[in-house]
Amino acid sequence: MNNKEFVKEITNIEEDFAKWYTDIVVKADLADYTGAKGFIAIKPYGYSIWENIQQYADKKFKEQGIQNVYFPSLIPESLLNKEKEHVEGFAPEVAWVTQGGTEKLEEKLCIRPTSETIFCMQFEKDLNSWRDLPIKYNQWCNVIRWEKETRPFLRSREFLWQEGHTIHETKEEAESLTRRMLDIYGNVVEELLAVPVLKGKKTEKEKFAGAEDTYTVEILMHDGRALQAGTSHYFGQNFTKAFNIKFQNRDGKDEYPYQTSWGISTRLIGGVIMAHGDNRGLKLPPKLAPIQVVIIPIAAHKENVLEKSQNIYEELNKKYRTKLDLRDNYTTGYKFNDWELRGVPIRLEIGPRDIENNTCVLVRRDTLEKTIVELNNLEEKIEELLKNIQINMYNECAKRVKERTNIAHDLTEFEKNIEQNQGYIKTMWCGRTECEEKIKELTGAHSRCIPFEQENIGKTCVCCGEEAKHMVIWGRQY
Amino acid sequence: MNNKEFVKEITNIEEDFAKWYTDIVVKADLADYTGAKGFIAIKPYGYSIWENIQQYADKKFKEQGIQNVYFPSLIPESLLNKEKEHVEGFAPEVAWVTQGGTEKLEEKLCIRPTSETIFCMQFEKDLNSWRDLPIKYNQWCNVIRWEKETRPFLRSREFLWQEGHTIHETKEEAESLTRRMLDIYGNVVEELLAVPVLKGKKTEKEKFAGAEDTYTVEILMHDGRALQAGTSHYFGQNFTKAFNIKFQNRDGKDEYPYQTSWGISTRLIGGVIMAHGDNRGLKLPPKLAPIQVVIIPIAAHKENVLEKSQNIYEELNKKYRTKLDLRDNYTTGYKFNDWELRGVPIRLEIGPRDIENNTCVLVRRDTLEKTIVELNNLEEKIEELLKNIQINMYNECAKRVKERTNIAHDLTEFEKNIEQNQGYIKTMWCGRTECEEKIKELTGAHSRCIPFEQENIGKTCVCCGEEAKHMVIWGRQY
Numbered sequence: 001m002n003n004k005e006f007v008k009e010i011t012n013i014e015e016d017f018a019k020w021y022t023d024i025v026v027k028a029d030l031a032d033y034t035g036a037k038g039f040i041a042i043k044p045y046g047y048s049i050w051e052n053i054q055q056y057a058d059k060k061f062k063e064q065g066i067q068n069v070y071f072p073s074l075i076p077e078s079l080l081n082k083e084k085e086h087v088e089g090f091a092p093e094v095a096w097v098t099q100g101g102t103e104k105l106e107e108k109l110c111i112r113p114t115s116e117t118i119f120c121m122q123f124e125k126d127l128n129s130w131r132d133l134p135i136k137y138n139q140w141c142n143v144i145r146w147e148k149e150t151r152p153f154l155r156s157r158e159f160l161w162q163e164g165h166t167i168h169e170t171k172e173e174a175e176s177l178t179r180r181m182l183d184i185y186g187n188v189v190e191e192l193l194a195v196p197v198l199k200g201k202k203t204e205k206e207k208f209a210g211a212e213d214t215y216t217v218e219i220l221m222h223d224g225r226a227l228q229a230g231t232s233h234y235f236g237q238n239f240t241k242a243f244n245i246k247f248q249n250r251d252g253k254d255e256y257p258y259q260t261s262w263g264i265s266t267r268l269i270g271g272v273i274m275a276h277g278d279n280r281g282l283k284l285p286p287k288l289a290p291i292q293v294v295i296i297p298i299a300a301h302k303e304n305v306l307e308k309s310q311n312i313y314e315e316l317n318k319k320y321r322t323k324l325d326l327r328d329n330y331t332t333g334y335k336f337n338d339w340e341l342r343g344v345p346i347r348l349e350i351g352p353r354d355i356e357n358n359t360c361v362l363v364r365r366d367t368l369e370k371t372i373v374e375l376n377n378l379e380e381k382i383e384e385l386l387k388n389i390q391i392n393m394y395n396e397c398a399k400r401v402k403e404r405t406n407i408a409h410d411l412t413e414f415e416k417n418i419e420q421n422q423g424y425i426k427t428m429w430c431g432r433t434e435c436e437e438k439i440k441e442l443t444g445a446h447s448r449c450i451p452f453e454q455e456n457i458g459k460t461c462v463c464c465g466e467e468a469k470h471m472v473i474w475g476r477q478y
Numbered sequence: 479m480n481n482k483e484f485v486k487e488i489t490n491i492e493e494d495f496a497k498w499y500t501d502i503v504v505k506a507d508l509a510d511y512t513g514a515k516g517f518i519a520i521k522p523y524g525y526s527i528w529e530n531i532q533q534y535a536d537k538k539f540k541e542q543g544i545q546n547v548y549f550p551s552l553i554p555e556s557l558l559n560k561e562k563e564h565v566e567g568f569a570p571e572v573a574w575v576t577q578g579g580t581e582k583l584e585e586k587l588c589i590r591p592t593s594e595t596i597f598c599m600q601f602e603k604d605l606n607s608w609r610d611l612p613i614k615y616n617q618w619c620n621v622i623r624w625e626k627e628t629r630p631f632l633r634s635r636e637f638l639w640q641e642g643h644t645i646h647e648t649k650e651e652a653e654s655l656t657r658r659m660l661d662i663y664g665n666v667v668e669e670l671l672a673v674p675v676l677k678g679k680k681t682e683k684e685k686f687a688g689a690e691d692t693y694t695v696e697i698l699m700h701d702g703r704a705l706q707a708g709t710s711h712y713f714g715q716n717f718t719k720a721f722n723i724k725f726q727n728r729d730g731k732d733e734y735p736y737q738t739s740w741g742i743s744t745r746l747i748g749g750v751i752m753a754h755g756d757n758r759g760l761k762l763p764p765k766l767a768p769i770q771v772v773i774i775p776i777a778a779h780k781e782n783v784l785e786k787s788q789n790i791y792e793e794l795n796k797k798y799r800t801k802l803d804l805r806d807n808y809t810t811g812y813k814f815n816d817w818e819l820r821g822v823p824i825r826l827e828i829g830p831r832d833i834e835n836n837t838c839v840l841v842r843r844d845t846l847e848k849t850i851v852e853l854n855n856l857e858e859k860i861e862e863l864l865k866n867i868q869i870n871m872y873n874e875c876a877k878r879v880k881e882r883t884n885i886a887h888d889l890t891e892f893e894k895n896i897e898q899n900q901g902y903i904k905t906m907w908c909g910r911t912e913c914e915e916k917i918k919e920l921t922g923a924h925s926r927c928i929p930f931e932q933e934n935i936g937k938t939c940v941c942c943g944e945e946a947k948h949m950v951i952w953g954r955q956y
Binding site: 032034035036039040041042043044047048050051067068069070071072073074076079092093094095096097098099100101102103109111118121122125126131137141142144146148157158160329 | 510512513514517518519520521522525526528529545546547548549550551552554557570571572573574575576577578579580581586587589596599600603604609615619620622624626635636638807
């Protein structure tokens with residue numbers, strides 16, 4: 001096939017964003033559909049992205065004294081039922097195991113949709129005194145939620161994530177940990193994924209089933225829809241009371257500890273695709289990219305080309321995640337498109353003329369800009385370019401957030417803005433769920449959060465016109 | 479509690495090895511039982527051991543060009559049924575999901591007991607030409623097998639493992655990969671876990687459901703029982719034919735590829751406990767230990783002790799996994815016992831007199847030998863000691879294997895030997911399953927493997943007296 005045909009295979013991003021997205025997932029070989037609805041196979045290229053996220057986040061968790069564990073994946077029904085709001089939130093979307101081997105189970109078990117209940121069971125056994133606190137656990141695992149509408153990475157029936165669960169002596173300590181983990185998520189998304197985040201608190205309606213407060217980092221996609229990228233929950237004593245988890249405090253009295261939980265998932269891979277991608281395919285920020293530099297020999301049959309490419313590969317690969325594309329059954333043009341589709345930040349081209357001049361060509365994926373570089377300066381130049389690409393990709397997203405954020409003072413303005421320029425809508429709000437629901441019905445937008453950074457944009461609720469309590473940011477969502 | 483009481487809490491290893499084992503699991507805080515039979519909670523100390531195994535093995539896999547992926551955990555019944563021997567082997571021990579959310583499933587799904595079928599489904603979709611081969615995938619994940627008899631780590635209903643799945647153009651390449659992965663497992667167990675392995679091929683009776691050949695690394699426990707530590711399977715074209723996985727070969731003709739799979743699991747943690755432990759508790763080889771050096775300040779209230787301990791901690795922790803035990807609600811004696819129970823390779827004691835002399839005391843967990851060390855030489859001395867402990871622990875196990883290996887030429891000798899000195903029994907064997915079953919019935923020993931290193935110990939089968947085909951090693955098992 002020729003290059004044009006190859007490029008044509010991806011749906012145009014402006015014409016059908018949803019189809020563009022699934023094209024990228026499959027054609028960039030990140031994941032594939034399987035026979036079972038909502039279950040995807042995460043392939044090596046997609047999984048490497050996840051490994052990079054894991055490594056980055058896990059290191060930050062460990063710096064906070066958080067310890068990894070692995071707890072059972074199956075939860076007895078009676079255990080799930082212990083916290084009322086939690087079971088109401090999750091029971092409708094769990095998968096139930098009713099038979100083990102040849103034996104019909106007396107009590108059915110659900111596959112964890114999240115593990116608050118299992119962790120509570122263990123906390124109850126382990127906790128005795130204030131000296132045991134805080135307990136700060138995390139696990140990297142799979143979870144299952146029987147979603148009706150599914151989409152690879154964004155809403156799969158099975159996904160990978162980490163779930164942190166901690167208990168603390170005081171409310172203040174637990175709240176502070178909740179916020180600190182949110183900051184870490186913000187850092188993962190901004191520093192590693194090169195996507196700016198909106199941070200804030202979820203409304204009553206949008207918070208996690210069983211939580212007192214849910215904090216969120218939200219990101220804005222290419223089409224102006226929002227994605228919840230990570231959440232951190234403060235539970236107060238809701239679960240510890242329901243599970244009768246007690247400790248002897250410093251005064252020798254029994255007390256319930258304060259609890260948190262927090263998670264990020266393979267959904268972030270979907271976020272990266274939709275925040276950065278374009279009509280050529282995926283665009284990966286250098287820090288996250290499984291391959292940072294791809295070397296493509298030009299006229300590889302000519303003298304010295306292969307040897308030189310190999311040398312450069314060996315040098316660069318010591319410092320950067322480098323790939324040398326030696327496939328002999330594809331044209332150079334095909335290879336260019338293929339690696340652009342896969343979003344590799346830098347393409348390095350080297351052919352006979354370059355070798356003569358002791359140079360090579362670097363092409364950056366984000367701007368497609370070409371530079372001729374002296375081989376003597378290559379490492380330095382690549383270092384610099386990777387840094388610039390990371391920053392530029394972040395800035396491009398930040399620019400979009402700015403362009404796609406509008407203020408609305410009443411519902412007419414809200415509707416008009418979100419129709420004309422889908423994105424974040426900033427409004428004042430009275431705090432009542434009634435108004436929140438009305439806005440959703442009318443505009444399709446959910447509240448994203450009550451941002452930590454409140455601004456002075458008015459005094460009355462965008463919906464009912466009564467006295468406002470908070471500034472809220474709204475958006476249609478994935 | 480005082481020190482003696484503390485030590486008493488562990489069952490004597492010679493009196494009741496099974497109870498000693500579960501004591502260690504729980505009291506060294508590796509894992510805990512949960513409400514659901516056969517499901518354990520792997521706690522931070524146990525999970526760190528697993529993380530060290532993962533890191534070590536994963537690096538070796540990647541050096542072999544093996545790529546990590548994540549495939550669905552639920553397998554439709556029809557898919558599991560595709561390979562006859564495989565389904566017969568696994569169907570009796572899987573957990574079945576029959577309901578998803580509010581919907582009763584049309585086809586029930588099993589939670590993976592292993593994922594050959596799921597990988598085959600993907601191979602069928604992905605494979606076109608010989609140019610796509612080999613495909614070498616691995617996943618780190620949980621699996622569920624509904625075992626009747628369960629024991630933490632050794633035989634849990636849920637466990638963590640890695641499962642590698644590869645397909646190849648030729649039989650030779652697949653067989654060679656099968657053996658190479660076995661060698662890597664041998665290396666993990668010998669180099670990291672400090673346990674010598676017995677390597678060989680499983681008999682027809684003991685091989686994996688659906689495999690042509692199963693290779694194994696076996697290890698011998700303190701009580702002379704054997705543990706299968708890792709297996710690597712060569713499938714030939716059994717699955718690729720059943721799943722209709724084809725590729726166009728170099729001659730342009732359709733052909734079925736040759737397949738392998740291989741796995742190690744959290745069972746290895748059980749192996750480490752039972753291979754190295756003693757009446758004081760766990761004994762961890764330095765390369766594997768989550769904590770390599772524990773520093774215990776003596777008379778911590780005295781001048782300079784805490785400060786000096788902190789300084790040493792900061793220096794050592796740069797190079798070794800170090801812990802400074804500052805708990806003020808436990809006696810020094812309690813701490814000594816506690817860290818011995820947890821198997822930390824080196825204990826460093828430092829008190830006022832040591833500080834005066836610019837020395838400290840090092841106590842090695844394997845021999846309990848004490849050395850006074852100049853603080854100026856500390857790092858060097860610790861480096862050396864950790865190396866020695868690793869080697870000594872390996873040698874101790876190797877000595878046991880030697881002492882507990884006996885040759886038998888007939889069944890009487892077999893029975894006598896295994897009763898008097900439980901361990902490996904080396905015999906000649908005719909190759910018939912009939913004899914293998916008779917031996918098992920009579921002695922409780924399973925064939926461990928047909929060792930790669932065959933010896934000349936006779937000409938006739940230990941059971942029927944007819945002409946022998948192989949030397950086999952037998953043992954009672956976990």
